[in-house]
Amino acid sequence: MDKMKQNLDILIAEKDIKKRVVELGKTISADYAGREILAIGILKGAWVFTADLVREINVPVACDFIGVSSYGDSAVSSERVKLVSDIRIPVNGKDVLLIDDIIDTGFSIKFVKEYIESKNPASIKLCVLLDKPERRKADIHADYTGFTIPDRFVVGYGLDYAERYRNLPYIAAIK
Ligand code: IMP
Ligand code: MG
Numbered sequence: 372m373d374k375m376k377q378n379l380d381i382l383i384a385e386k387d388i389k390k391r392v393v394e395l396g397k398t399i400s401a402d403y404a405g406r407e408i409l410a411i412g413i414l415k416g417a418w419v420f421t422a423d424l425v426r427e428i429n430v431p432v433a434c435d436f437i438g439v440s441s442y443g444d445s446a447v448s449s450e451r452v453k454l455v456s457d458i459r460i461p462v463n464g465k466d467v468l469l470i471d472d473i474i475d476t477g478f479s480i481k482f483v484k485e486y487i488e489s490k491n492p493a494s495i496k497l498c499v500l501l502d503k504p505e506r507r508k509a510d511i512h513a514d515y516t517g518f519t520i521p522d523r524f525v526v527g528y529g530l531d532y533a534e535r536y537r538n539l540p541y542i543a544a545i546k
Contacts, residue, residue: 379526379536379543383518388500388528388541391517392420395498396427399468399515407431409465409492411458413483414438416472419529419537420500420517424470435460437486439479450508452482467492472529473501477509484511501525501542518542 412421438456498515527539
């Protein structure tokens with residue numbers, strides 16, 4: 372663990388993530404008062420955030436996941452996104468909350484949003500833990516954002532570099 376930490380700059384501490392997730396849960400619960408949410412986490416990066424966020428939401432929540440992948444294992448986002456595992460709960464007529472780890476170029480979340488929209492939900496909103504606005508290429512914005520961060524490659528709290536670091540409880544940039 373210590374050896375691994377030497378290459379990392381902690382950008383967002385565990386306690387700050389926890390605090391922000393509680394705030395997001397409160398805001399979302401108020402916005403959806405009297406309704407039911409179908410939360411759809413985007414795999415794999417959003418798995419940790421989704422698990423924490425839904426536990427801070429106090430309206431009824433159903434959970435599903437969708438898997439997408441941009442081609443390759445590199446730190447560079449790709450415009451070409453593919454569906455690797457589909458949702459199982461029908462979205463027709465539901466109030467969908469899409470949850471992702473980060474909006475970088477925006478291509479992957481735009482792909483997922485359009486895919487879900489084609490299945491006629493009653494509404495669709497986006498919640499992302501992190502936003503790197505400097506990198507945006509696709510025309511897409513989040514309705515709920517945890518933190519806006521500078522253009523650095525980050526890992527932890529679900530985000531990986533070549534499948535490592537997803538289990539870190541904080542967000543760190545690789546040095
Ligand atoms: P997009 O560029 O917005 O399409 O981002 C695609 C995906 O790339 C995100 O959902 C993340 O899984 C991953 N990604 C983008 N930026 C980072 C980063 O800084 N660290 C780790 N993964 C990232
Ligand atoms: Mg992702």
